[in-house]
Amino acid sequence: MAQNPFPLGKDELLKAYRTMRTIREFEERLHVDFAKGDIPGFVHLYAGEEACATGIMMHLNDNDRIASTHRGHGHCIAKGVDVHAMMAEIYGRSTGACRGKGGSMHIADLSKGMMGANGILGAGAPLICGAALAAKVRGDRGVGITFVGDGASNQGTFLESLNLAAVWNLPVVFVVENNGYAESTAMEWAVSCDSYVDRATGFGMPGVTVDGTDFFAVYEAAGEIIRRARDGGGPALLECNMVRFYGHFEGDAQTYRAKGELEAIRASRDCLTILSERVIEAGVIGRDELQTIDREVNALIEDAVRAAKDAPLPVAEDLLRDVYVSY
Amino acid sequence: MSRKISMKQAINEALDLEMRRDPTVIVMGEDIVGGTGAQGEEDAWGGVLGVTKGLYAKHGDRLMDTPLSESAYIGAAIGAAACGLRPVAELMFLDFMGVCFDQIFNQAAKFRYMFGGKAETPVVIRGMVGAGFRAAAQHSQMLTPLFTHIPGLKVVCPSNAYDAKGLLIQSIRDNDPVIFCEHKNLYGLECEVPAESYAIPFGEANVLRDGDDVTIVSYGLTVHRAMEAATALAKDGTEAEVIDLRTLSPIDWDTIIESVERTGRLVVVDEAHPRCNLATDIAAFVGQNAFGALKAGIQMVTAPHTPVPFAPSLEDLYVPSADSIAGAVRRTLSPKGARSIAA
Ligand SMILES: Cc1ncc(C[n+]2csc(CCOP(=O)(O)OP(=O)(O)O)c2C)c(N)n1
Ligand SMILES: [Mg+2]
Numbered sequence: 001m002a003q004n005p006f007p008l009g010k011d012e013l014l015k016a017y018r019t020m021r022t023i024r025e026f027e028e029r030l031h032v033d034f035a036k037g038d039i040p041g042f043v044h045l046y047a048g049e050e051a052c053a054t055g056i057m058m059h060l061n062d063n064d065r066i067a068s069t070h071r072g073h074g075h076c077i078a079k080g081v082d083v084h085a086m087m088a089e090i091y092g093r094s095t096g097a098c099r100g101k102g103g104s105m106h107i108a109d110l111s112k113g114m115m116g117a118n119g120i121l122g123a124g125a126p127l128i129c130g131a132a133l134a135a136k137v138r139g140d141r142g143v144g145i146t147f148v149g150d151g152a153s154n155q156g157t158f159l160e161s162l163n164l165a166a167v168w169n170l171p172v173v174f175v176v177e178n179n180g181y182a183e184s185t186a187m188e189w190a191v192s193c194d195s196y197v198d199r200a201t202g203f204g205m206p207g208v209t210v211d212g213t214d215f216f217a218v219y220e221a222a223g224e225i226i227r228r229a230r231d232g233g234g235p236a237l238l239e240c241n242m243v244r245f246y247g248h249f250e251g252d253a254q255t256y257r258a259k260g261e262l263e264a265i266r267a268s269r270d271c272l273t274i275l276s277e278r279v280i281e282a283g284v285i286g287r288d289e290l291q292t293i294d295r296e297v298n299a300l301i302e303d304a305v306r307a308a309k310d311a312p313l314p315v316a317e318d319l320l321r322d323v324y325v326s327y
Numbered sequence: 328m329s330r331k332i333s334m335k336q337a338i339n340e341a342l343d344l345e346m347r348r349d350p351t352v353i354v355m356g357e358d359i360v361g362g363t364g365a366q367g368e369e370d371a372w373g374g375v376l377g378v379t380k381g382l383y384a385k386h387g388d389r390l391m392d393t394p395l396s397e398s399a400y401i402g403a404a405i406g407a408a409a410c411g412l413r414p415v416a417e418l419m420f421l422d423f424m425g426v427c428f429d430q431i432f433n434q435a436a437k438f439r440y441m442f443g444g445k446a447e448t449p450v451v452i453r454g455m456v457g458a459g460f461r462a463a464a465q466h467s468q469m470l471t472p473l474f475t476h477i478p479g480l481k482v483v484c485p486s487n488a489y490d491a492k493g494l495l496i497q498s499i500r501d502n503d504p505v506i507f508c509e510h511k512n513l514y515g516l517e518c519e520v521p522a523e524s525y526a527i528p529f530g531e532a533n534v535l536r537d538g539d540d541v542t543i544v545s546y547g548l549t550v551h552r553a554m555e556a557a558t559a560l561a562k563d564g565t566e567a568e569v570i571d572l573r574t575l576s577p578i579d580w581d582t583i584i585e586s587v588e589r590t591g592r593l594v595v596v597d598e599a600h601p602r603c604n605l606a607t608d609i610a611a612f613v614g615q616n617a618f619g620a621l622k623a624g625i626q627m628v629t630a631p632h633t634p635v636p637f638a639p640s641l642e643d644l645y646v647p648s649a650d651s652i653a654g655a656v657r658r659t660l661s662p663k664g665a666r667s668i669a670a
């Protein structure tokens with residue numbers, strides 16, 4: 001076996017690949033089942049963006065908090081939320097991560113430090129400042145990561161949070177997931193500055209831009225700024241440039257894209273292909289090992305869908321439960 | 328000329344007609360054109376559910392896509408209104424009011440009064456309300472009572488395509504800020520709508536069905552549930568009068584009181600939560616002003632005091648049903664109705 005040239009050991013590399021493959025398989029399965037009419041509501045898929053969530057979450061533990069977005073399945077899986085509970089939630093079942101009350105846009109698992117996907121753009125940033133404040137007050141070395149899309153990065157809540165985190169020197173990392181579009185609107189048009197690094201600078205914190213389809217680039221950049229935040233060095237911004245493989249939500253015809261655009265990004269910017277090729281070429285992991293993972297992940301997702309479909313629906317008395325802790 | 332069109336088309340048509348008539352009307356919102364700055368099709372979306380589709384081809388830059396910054400663009404619409412334009416700003420889901428409410432209730436709603444009657448703010452903020460779309464807690468609310476509570480705001484919530492067109496035209500011509508609430512589950516519903524322009528005045532309820540036994544008052548989607556209930560009740564010989572409020576602020580007290588004085592029984596149906604909503608508002612008004620006419624306790628049928636659940640099995644229980652409305656009517660008719668307590 002060749003010497004490992006990567007910043008992660010073989011087991012960690014396999015783990016990263018498994019996480020990314022799980023996200024991909026989860027999303028592709030939803031894409032198919034949504035088209036069949038099996039899944040209610042709005043579903044926003046993370047396929048194509050797996051390297052970002054995974055490269056960041058490899059540095060976190062359950063005590064670290066993340067605040068996610070409407071496109072949250074990938075963040076959940078990478079943060080360790082149970083895939084069966086997620087699938088059941090998306091199917092509106094009582095075995096779901098939120099007992100069917102939240103659905104795709106609101107999956108949360110506080111025990112894993114996953115403070116929720118969110119239906120309101122920009123809402124995660126103030127919340128994660130609070131999570132980081134709690135960690136700072138407790139002195140437990142926890143960090144907070146908030147994800148925000150290029151579109152949602154124009155929300156007042158996000159911009160105010162940048163300033164607050166800097167002023168309070170909070171252990172926060174603001175991750176801008178720049179996939180070029182907000183719904184159908186181009187980031188190029190909607191974001192007035194050339195680079196998110198300029199925005200970070202304007203708010204008095206370091207900013208880094210990486211190729212978000214390159215797992216290693218994300219992993220290394222995130223590692224450094226997360227370490228810095230953990231050590232009391234304050235907030236930072238990480239921009240991941242990446243691509244969304246499906247529509248804004250399921251059912252979007254994507255006519256705003258240039259002809260051939262999707263085919264091109266799928267061919268040249270598939271983060272899973274990029275990662276596989278790198279580790280195989282380096283001789284660190286064999287193709288067969290990855291294929292074994294693929295088969296296991298496939299079986300896992302298949303089982304999650306089967307279990308979700310078999311699971312009980314929430315019933316009338318659940319409607320009134322859990323509005324308050326006590327009332 | 329009149330033809331059958333959906334509520335979605337009726338809204339599109341109202342915007343089109345007013346933009347033709349008045350050059351100060353501009354329309355803005357997130358992806359209301361779509362594809363801005365991108366390489367593909369222009370007018371790629373026409374709004375998230377296609378309500379504004381095609382208007383860009385007719386009116387060009389008077390339709391403006393916005394960055395995802397509701398505080399800024401809703402506030403800008405209000406500022407422009409105070410300076411002589413008639414902006415119609417789409418807030419997609421009115422739940423997003425959460426991020427821009429200051430501009431609406433501390434700014435737009437206050438200008439006229441606070442500036443001693445010297446300001447006019449003819450802005451329309453339109454967007455989706457209501458449950459039943461499997462869109463979960465942050466995209467399904469009926470926040471009409473919040474808006475109705477604020478002096479200075481007018482609040483409109485049509486139940487059909489005909490009203491949507493006439494009320495939106497009136498909203499654009501009106502010189503006060505209007506919150507125009509579109510129930511997403513009514514977008515596809517068709518009815519006869521004249522092709523020409525017409526305005527429906529505010530504060531005029533629509534009596535959809537005459538009846539002498541009980542008055543049912545509602546607005547938006549639940550108007551249809553009330554009509555279903557009325558049809559079912561008629562089979563048992565109970566004739567319900569069904570009143571569609573159409574506008575919540577101003578509200579047509581006269582029509583409600585006149586009806587209750589005749590029927591002696593009132594059921595108010597509101598898709599909003601049960602506390603401090605249109606149902607409690609109307610019940611209190613009738614209790615105060617027509618107490619002598621009441622033969623039974625007023626019944627309220629509302630959504631429960633919970634956020635909107637995602638699971639279809641729960642959401643279907645959340646929105647007031649025809650059955651629950653018919654049940655409420657029966658309670659007003661039972662011998663004990665005079666002392667009944669809301670279920
Ligand atoms: C406050 C608020 N405004 C608007 C929306 C509607 N909306 C949901 S996702 C979205 C686009 C988000 O784009 P971006 O932030 O780039 O994230 P992406 O979908 O590309 O991951 C919009 C406009 C919302 N959910 N919340
Ligand atoms: Mg985006």
